[in-house]
Amino acid sequence: MEVVGEVFGKSEIEEFEFIARGKVGKSDYVIVNHEGEKVLAQVMEMYINHSGRTLGRARVIGFVREEVLQLPRRPIRIGSKVYKAPKNTVIKTLKLNLDYKKGLFYGFLEKAEKVPIYLDVNKFVTRHVAVLAQSGAGKSYDVGVLIEELMEKDVPTVIIDPHGEYGSMKFPNDNEDEIKMMEMFGIEPKGYAEKIWELAPNLEIAPNADEKLTLRGYNLSLTEILGIMPFKLSGGQIGIIVDALKDLKGKYTLEDLRNKILESKNNLKYEILPIFEELIESGIFSKKPIPLNEIVKVGRATIINLRGITSWLQEVIVTRLLSELFNARIRGKIPPLFLILEEAHNFIPANKQALSSDIIKTIAGEGRKFGFGLCVVSQRPSKIDEDVLSQCGTKIIKRITNKTDLEAILASVEGLEPTFLDEIARLPPQQALVAGVITEVPLFVHVRIRRSKHGGATPNVLEEIAKIKKKF
Ligand SMILES: Nc1ncnc2c1ncn2[C@@H]1O[C@H](COP(=O)(O)OP(=O)(O)O)[C@@H](O)[C@H]1O
Numbered sequence: 001m002e003v004v005g006e007v008f009g010k011s012e013i014e015e016f017e018f019i020a021r022g023k024v025g026k027s028d029y030v031i032v033n034h035e036g037e038k039v040l041a042q043v044m045e046m047y048i049n050h051s052g053r054t055l056g057r058a059r060v061i062g063f064v065r066e067e068v069l070q071l072p073r074r075p076i077r078i079g080s081k082v083y084k085a086p087k088n089t090v091i092k093t094l095k096l097n098l099d100y101k102k103g104l105f106y107g108f109l110e111k112a113e114k115v116p117i118y119l120d121v122n123k124f125v126t127r128h129v130a131v132l133a134q135s136g137a138g139k140s141y142d143v144g145v146l147i148e149e150l151m152e153k154d155v156p157t158v159i160i161d162p163h164g165e166y167g168s169m170k171f172p173n174d175n176e177d178e179i180k181m182m183e184m185f186g187i188e189p190k191g192y193a194e195k196i197w198e199l200a201p202n203l204e205i206a207p208n209a210d211e212k213l214t215l216r217g218y219n220l221s222l223t224e225i226l227g228i229m230p231f232k233l234s235g236g237q238i239g240i241i242v243d244a245l246k247d248l249k250g251k252y253t254l255e256d257l258r259n260k261i262l263e264s265k266n267n268l269k270y271e272i273l274p275i276f277e278e279l280i281e282s283g284i285f286s287k288k289p290i291p292l293n294e295i296v297k298v299g300r301a302t303i304i305n306l307r308g309i310t311s312w313l314q315e316v317i318v319t320r321l322l323s324e325l326f327n328a329r330i331r332g333k334i335p336p337l338f339l340i341l342e343e344a345h346n347f348i349p350a351n352k353q354a355l356s357s358d359i360i361k362t363i364a365g366e367g368r369k370f371g372f373g374l375c376v377v378s379q380r381p382s383k384i385d386e387d388v389l390s391q392c393g394t395k396i397i398k399r400i401t402n403k404t405d406l407e408a409i410l411a412s413v414e415g416l417e418p419t420f421l422d423e424i425a426r427l428p429p430q431q432a433l434v435a436g437v438i439t440e441v442p443l444f445v446h447v448r449i450r451r452s453k454h455g456g457a458t459p460n461v462l463e464e465i466a467k468i469k470k471k472f
């Protein structure tokens with residue numbers, strides 16, 4: 001084994017410093033012989049001290065005895081030799097699954113050469129996921145990687161896409177720089193047009209969508225109706241709806257309900273009529289909605305493109321769609337599924353009740369029993385409901401520098417030590433930290449390139465302006 005250093009200076013159970021000798025760098029995995037075991041550690045930092053020596057700081061991961069990953073009982077001895085960790089020791093100690101059939105190929109273990117990371121599909125889908133990183137850090141890119149893998153495995157997936165950025169996955173990646181890097185991951189450009197079905201409530205704003213999204217609009221119960229109102233109705237206002245429903249006797253559309261409310265002699269009706277007008281106008285609710293077993297189907301990823309839709313109607317759609325899907329899933333009418341919620345802080349905010357809060361909390365709490373997986377994606381972890389965040393068994397974290405958000409992450413990820421926060425603040429776009437039920441210890445992953453086209457690229461303002469100038 002190649003010696004790359006010697007323990008020196010400070011040594012604690014969970015961390016040691018060493019003098020670097022030979023080829024060793026940040027993120028490398030190393031081992032030391034200690035208490036009769038080969039103890040694995042990862043280099044977190046390299047620096048040069050005042051006397052010009054190159055030093056490293058390594059985080060102790062531990063060793064596996066009787067199938068259990070353990071930390072040594074005493075600090076590593078000063079003077080112990082530090083070796084470059086053989087690939088097999090890394091794989092064994094981190095208990096990495098190398099069976100592609102069971103896993104989603106997310107990338108390579110950072111710095112361990114060509115050790116693929118296959119996230120266990122079953123754990124990933126059923127135990128819920130949170131993808132957290134600041135804006136532009138690569139959340140949507142990575143979620144795209146994971147959707148590609150879910151499609152390869154035919155897992156039914158539904159994507160709530162407020163910015164309309166996932167439809168581009170129908171097309172192969174055409175970014176030349178990225179195509180050059182594909183070989184290293186053993187992949188090729190690929191479009192997923194055959195597996196993706198894109199629905200949008202407004203086809204004028206989303207002309208590339210395949211079909212108009214419609215939801216069940218007949219016989220909505222009083223609770224269902226009250227659950228989508230943009231403000232809390234007064235007793236009098238509710239009374240008008242109750243009376244109208246009584247008259248309609250169980251078979252009605254929203255138009256029927258609106259017409260009944262119009263007949264009311266109570267002037268409070270004018271306070272609620274505009275709401276019904278807007279719901280009808282949106283065309284979201286229909287007598288013949290898109291069947292739920294078309295939205296959730298083996299071998300299909302359905303994108304719900306909400307681009308350009310007002311935040312209230314976005315909430316209405318998410319609330320109604322998720323409620324319908326959860327009910328259908330409980331009754332076994334649709335297969336197990338994975339639901340991805342982009343901009344999750346808008347749909348399940350912290351310290352505030354959104355229309356969709358209840359149903360999302362229900363799915364986070366009970367989805368696992370029914371094979372209804374949830375993935376929340378957000379740039380503001382501190383602004384997502386804490387309970388929902390802690391229900392997410394797997395955390396995928398990319399670069400975050402905001403202190404409040406880092407604290408929210410520390411609070412919601414078991415086994416994540418404060419020392420990781422500095423690392424999270426420094427992550428480059430192609431790197432992610434994966435933690436939680438999916439892995440024995442938090443792992444830094446070099447995320448693979450996308451096979452399909454990424455739609456969320458930051459616009460180039462100068463190019464856009466130049467284009468507009470040309471037109472005139
Ligand atoms: N794994 C990656 N490999 C290469 N480039 C990436 C990766 N992740 C992100 N990027 C780059 O970062 C940019 C922003 O990513 P994006 O996913 O849109 O950010 P976010 O959704 O967090 O705002 C992308 O356009 C892409 O070029």
Ligand SMILES: [Mg+2]
Pocket residue numbers: 139140141456
């Ligand atoms: Mg994004």
